[in-house]
Amino acid sequence: MEIIEATAEYLVDNMTGLTGSAYGVVKPTDLAELVDALTFAKAQQIGVIVIGANTGLSGATLPEHDELLIDLSGWNKILDLDEATGSLTVEAGVTLNQIYDYVEARGYFYPPDPGAKQATIGGNISTNAGGMRAVKYGVTRDFVKALQVVLIDGTVLELGSINQKDSTNYDLKDLIIGSEGTLAIITRATLKVIAQPQVSQSILISFDNLDLAIENVAAILKTGVRPASVEFFEREGLKYAEIYLNQQLFIEDGEAFILLTLDGNLEQVGQEKVLIKNILKNSRTQVDLSEQQAKIAWQLRDNLAAGVQAQTIAEPVDIVVPTSKITETVKYLKAIAEAEKLEIVTFGHAGDGNIHALILKKSLSDQLWQKSLSNYLEKMYHYVNQVGGLASAEHGIGTLKRPYFIKHLDPNLYSLYQKIKFAFDPEGRLNAGKKI
Numbered sequence: 509m510e511i512i513e514a515t516a517e518y519l520v521d522n523m524t525g526l527t528g529s530a531y532g533v534v535k536p537t538d539l540a541e542l543v544d545a546l547t548f549a550k551a552q553q554i555g556v557i558v559i560g561a562n563t564g565l566s567g568a569t570l571p572e573h574d575e576l577l578i579d580l581s582g583w584n585k586i587l588d589l590d591e592a593t594g595s596l597t598v599e600a601g602v603t604l605n606q607i608y609d610y611v612e613a614r615g616y617f618y619p620p621d622p623g624a625k626q627a628t629i630g631g632n633i634s635t636n637a638g639g640m641r642a643v644k645y646g647v648t649r650d651f652v653k654a655l656q657v658v659l660i661d662g663t664v665l666e667l668g669s670i671n672q673k674d675s676t677n678y679d680l681k682d683l684i685i686g687s688e689g690t691l692a693i694i695t696r697a698t699l700k701v702i703a704q705p706q707v708s709q710s711i712l713i714s715f716d717n718l719d720l721a722i723e724n725v726a727a728i729l730k731t732g733v734r735p736a737s738v739e740f741f742e743r744e745g746l747k748y749a750e751i752y753l754n755q756q757l758f759i760e761d762g763e764a765f766i767l768l769t770l771d772g773n774l775e776q777v778g779q780e781k782v783l784i785k786n787i788l789k790n791s792r793t794q795v796d797l798s799e800q801q802a803k804i805a806w807q808l809r810d811n812l813a814a815g816v817q818a819q820t821i822a823e824p825v826d827i828v829v830p831t832s833k834i835t836e837t838v839k840y841l842k843a844i845a846e847a848e849k850l851e852i853v854t855f856g857h858a859g860d861g862n863i864h865a866l867i868l869k870k871s872l873s874d875q876l877w878q879k880s881l882s883n884y885l886e887k888m889y890h891y892v893n894q895v896g897g898l899a900s901a902e903h904g905i906g907t908l909k910r911p912y913f914i915k916h917l918d919p920n921l922y923s924l925y926q927k928i929k930f931a932f933d934p935e936g937r938l939n940a941g942k943k944i
């Protein structure tokens with residue numbers, strides 16, 4: 509087992525610029541080497557953090573206690589497609605891009621669609637990643653049938669199965685999903701794949717302001733139409749992705765946008781398109797996107813966060829609120845930004861109430877940034893709690909949201925979570941200090 513020095517890519521959080529320090533990095537090539545690494549960490553009494561593609565937005569891979577980092581990005585083999593049960597088995601380091609290319613070439617569809625397509629499936633499962641198509645298809649959890657995991661003591665377990673139903677046990681597979689590398693190491697996953705929809709049509713609609721865009725999303729969803737994805741963003745935020753990708757959006761009027769995709773069979777998509785166009789109020793431009801235009805529009809949307817990340821330190825926000833509260837929440841986020849003299853970019857998965865905001869540091873001094881950001885987050889998470897929302901919809905709690913998550917957590921639940929953590933990891937060495 510070779511331990512290499514941890515370079516900046518492992519020690520600096522991409523979005524916030526926070527830094528940590530690590531014992532070193534190992535890149536095991538198989539289960540035996542992974543178990544060796546865990547045995548070594550136990551002997552040294554050091555913590556362990558598993559790394560996928562390191563695209564996480566909650567600081568969950570940041571080493572805060574000189575941990576040994578276990579990089580599984582090399583575990584990138586697609587192992588099996590069982591067409592009879594629609595089950596795709598992959599190693600944990602396989603990326604979303606690999607999965608899409610593989611299944612689409614065979615007429616299948618893996619719906620979860622988070623922005624960072626270079627992320628690994630192990631990372632996606634550990635954060636229960638959501639993404640654009642969650643509004644119709646659900647999140648990563650809905651597409652995980654089985655997992656192979658390794659516990660901190662080296663025990664290898666198979667959880668879940670390819671059966672359609674299961675009423676046999678405590679559902680440990682579902683407990684691992686979303687556990688942010690704090691309970692076990694995922695080494696292999698069996699995913700559900702479905703038939704590719706016959707057609708997929710993206711539509712871009714522009715508005716004078718974000719309120720109008722969000723009101724129209726609510727009106728669209730009320731018709732019963734279930735788009736595969738419905739995103740909102742503003743021109744102000746879009747410019748970061750445009751600069752980053754050196755690519756302009758092709759609509760010149762309007763300050764806020766809805767980008768949605770309808771999929772299914774030809775007739776159904778045609779009917780849904782008419783329904784949507786009849787319901788729209790006060791829109792500026794609506795374009796049925798060609799395949800090439802759709803590719804550009806979605807690339808820009810996927811790269812909003814990456815565009816900001818390339819230009820300034822930022823705090824990523826991933827709150828979810830009841831869909832009836834989206835407009836007022838976005839207004840509130842903007843109002844507190846103004847009060848704290850902070851710049852923010854807002855966008856999100858409008859169909860499911862998941863609002864993303866990036867709070868930008870820009871040229872603020874470190875001291876002012878810390879103070880204003882802390883005021884902002886206190887107010888925001890308090891508000892989110894009051895309206896019945898949650899601190900994270902899809903990025904996870906990690907390090908960044910932990911104080912706010914715990915502050916609003918029922919102490920009885922917190923105590924139960926700690927007992928669960930203890931059952932898996934009695935010495936508290938697996939991604940310690942993250943999540944709970």
Ligand SMILES: Cc1cc2nc3c(=O)[nH]c(=O)nc-3n(C[C@H](O)[C@H](O)[C@H](O)COP(=O)(O)OP(=O)(O)OC[C@H]3O[C@@H](n4cnc5c(N)ncnc54)[C@H](O)[C@@H]3O)c2cc1C
Nearest residue numbers: 560561562563564568622623628630631632634638689694
């Ligand atoms: C531009 C951009 C857009 C994004 N858009 C979205 C989006 O739309 N929706 C969304 O949900 N997220 C989004 N994200 C966040 C990020 O891509 C996801 O959180 C993703 O699931 C992380 O995968 P990863 O492989 O990079 O994991 P990492 O960042 O390496 O790790 C994330 C967490 O998973 C744990 N982990 C990783 N692999 C394993 C494993 N094999 N076993 C156990 N634990 C493991 C880590 O310890 C850590 O806690 C975006 C990120 C970026 C940069």
